[in-house]
Amino acid sequence: MRVYLDNAATTPIAPEVAQAMIPYILNEFGNPSSTHFYGRQAKGVIETSRRTVAKLLHCSPSEIIFTSGGTEADNMALTTAILSLGAKRIISSSIEHHAVGHTIEALVRENGVEVVWLDVDNKGNISLEQLENYLKEPIPTMVSLMHANNEIGTLLPIKKVSELCRQYGAWFHSDTVQTMAHYAFNLQELDIDFITCAAHKFHGPKGVGFLYVNKNVKAEAFIHGGAQERGLRGGTENLYGIVGLAKALELANTDIEEHQQQVQELKSYMIAQLQERLPGVSFHGETDPAKSLYTVLNVCLPATEKSGMLLFTLDLKGVACSGGSACSSGSNKGSHVLEGIGADSSRPNARFSFSRYTTKEEIDFALEQLVSIYSK
Secondary structure (H helix, E strand, O other), X not given: OOEEOEOOOOOOOOHHHHHHHHHXXXXXXXXXXXXXXXXXXXXXXXXHHHHHHXXXXXXXXXXXXXXXXXXXXXXXXXXXXXXXXXXXXXXEEOOOOHHHHHHHHHHHHHHOOEEEEEOEOOOOOEOHHHHHHHHOOOOOEEEEOOOEOXXXXXXXXXXXXXXXXXXXXXXXXXXXXXXXXXEOOOOOOOOOOEEEEEHHHHOOOOOOEEXXXXXXXXXXXXXXXXXXXXXXXXXXXXXXXXXXXXXXHHHHHHOHHHHHHHHHXXXXXXXXXXXXXXXXXXXXXXXOXXXXXXXXXXXXXXXXXXXXXXXXXXXXXXXXXXXXXXXHOOOOXXXXXXXXXXXXXXXXXXXXXXXXXXXXXXHHHHHHHHHHHHHO
């Protein structure tokens, strides 16, 4: 048996999504920028998909800019704030995804902007009081804080941060890659400037995502070379990827509350079983369902001389999970997120992440394999 518990890295594509994409892979091949029948047909499909996404998020279709994924969308938001909006400072945290953290570091080097790294507690929470104190300073500011941490699952009180940013006139970007399609978004109620999406995190195709750009933001082109995507992102659109994204988002939103309950039950079950069967186990980040992403569980395992081979051994035993972000695989460095929250580096960790297709039988199998490593 093999089980896949690394859904925070990527998810299997839903059969309905694949079926929706096939006609645009095999037959509907027109370039959306062409003015003939084939081009107009392709362009119409993209705009229908854009309207589908916008309706689900309660925003205007013109506010949805399709990208190659979450990383590009994060880059686009941060760069726009500095080069188009005139932000002189970025406020963020040390446990953001590298798509944000590394982009900020590049903007500091290349444009001389100031950066403030907020403190985080041992669960990965920021201090709203500290954020407000910085926002009181009269500096044009972009705040960039992720909605849910991809490694430890801690949720940001996104509405409260949004309200603080509006109160003090700051722009607000949130990396919502891990929460898009896992929570309902109403952008009529959430006053925010930028949010991001990667379709492969919710059973859509890889290589496609979007950036939401609030209509009040006057952005300039991020990728030059064409007038596609409202003139902000040149280049021929990923037609079948966009179709797949819209279908996957639509599927997720049809039963989002049922999906939340189903997956949260699996996560809670795994927590309880680990506490019962592995004395000394603890968890990184928040585990309270009100404060934690229900698809992610980061386990701080008991110390063992097998630490260095633990994930490899689990893989050999048929369990796919990770020690952190898949985007950092191949790196010799440890997790910057665990370092940022002051986690005990002498103990091994494993991130198990779940999807709508995860079953209790798979959780039981993973638990058996993990316990067997410690029993030998």
